[in-house]
Amino acid sequence: MKCPVCSKEMVGQDFGIKVDVCKNGCKGIWFDHEELVKLDEKNEGLGEALKEALNYPRANDGSRGQLLCPKCNIPMQIHKYKRAKEVNVDECYNCGGFFLDSGELTEIRDTYMSDEEVAAYMKKLIDEVPEYQMAKADIKRMEERAEATRRYAKFMRISYWLGREK
Ligand SMILES: [Zn+2]
Numbered sequence: 647m648k649c650p651v652c653s654k655e656m657v658g659q660d661f662g663i664k665v666d667v668c669k670n671g672c673k674g675i676w677f678d679h680e681e682l683v684k685l686d687e688k689n690e691g692l693g694e695a696l697k698e699a700l701n702y703p704r705a706n707d708g709s710r711g712q713l714l715c716p717k718c719n720i721p722m723q724i725h726k727y728k729r730a731k732e733v734n735v736d737e738c739y740n741c742g743g744f745f746l747d748s749g750e751l752t753e754i755r756d757t758y759m760s761d762e763e764v765a766a767y768m769k770k771l772i773d774e775v776p777e778y779q780m781a782k783a784d785i786k787r788m789e790e791r792a793e794a795t796r797r798y799a800k801f802m803r804i805s806y807w808l809g810r811e812k
């Protein structure tokens with residue numbers, strides 16, 4: 647699978663959950679939907695991969711357009727995490743995967759959300775984003791997506807603490 651940012655071949659790694667890491671390029675990390683829902687904050691091996699990405703300079707600038715899903719080859723949707731800053735996270739609405747760009751980590755770390763903020767964020771997505779309105783018919787999938795996002799945001803908060811220990 648090719649990295650959606652730098653087109654280098656990504657390397658599959660198993661940290662208890664399987665992810666694809668852009669080891670030879672931008673250090674971005676791809677999470678399959680099935681793996682993302684298993685993600686929990688105690689995953690230390692993955693924490694190391696995150697730290698590596700955290701310390702890597704951003705491979706592209708913040709004004710980049712939509713990335714193509716490395717699995718489905720269709721444009722992914724950019725999540726705008728608004729807090730002090732704006733952070734992009736790319737989600738494929740087709741397969742439910744998330745791509746974490748190297749530079750994005752640093753920003754998420756600085757703008758990590760509480761559980762309440764994640765809940766509010768998900769509600770906003772469901773109410774305002776047309777693709778999510780269409781998906782409303784599929785409640786189960788919506789719940790899975792919310793759960794995946796919740797775990798992802800929670801994991802990012804852990805990377806925040808890892809970063810602080812340096
Ligand atoms: Zn890359």
Ligand SMILES: [Zn+2]
Nearest residue numbers: 715718738741
């Ligand atoms: Zn996809």
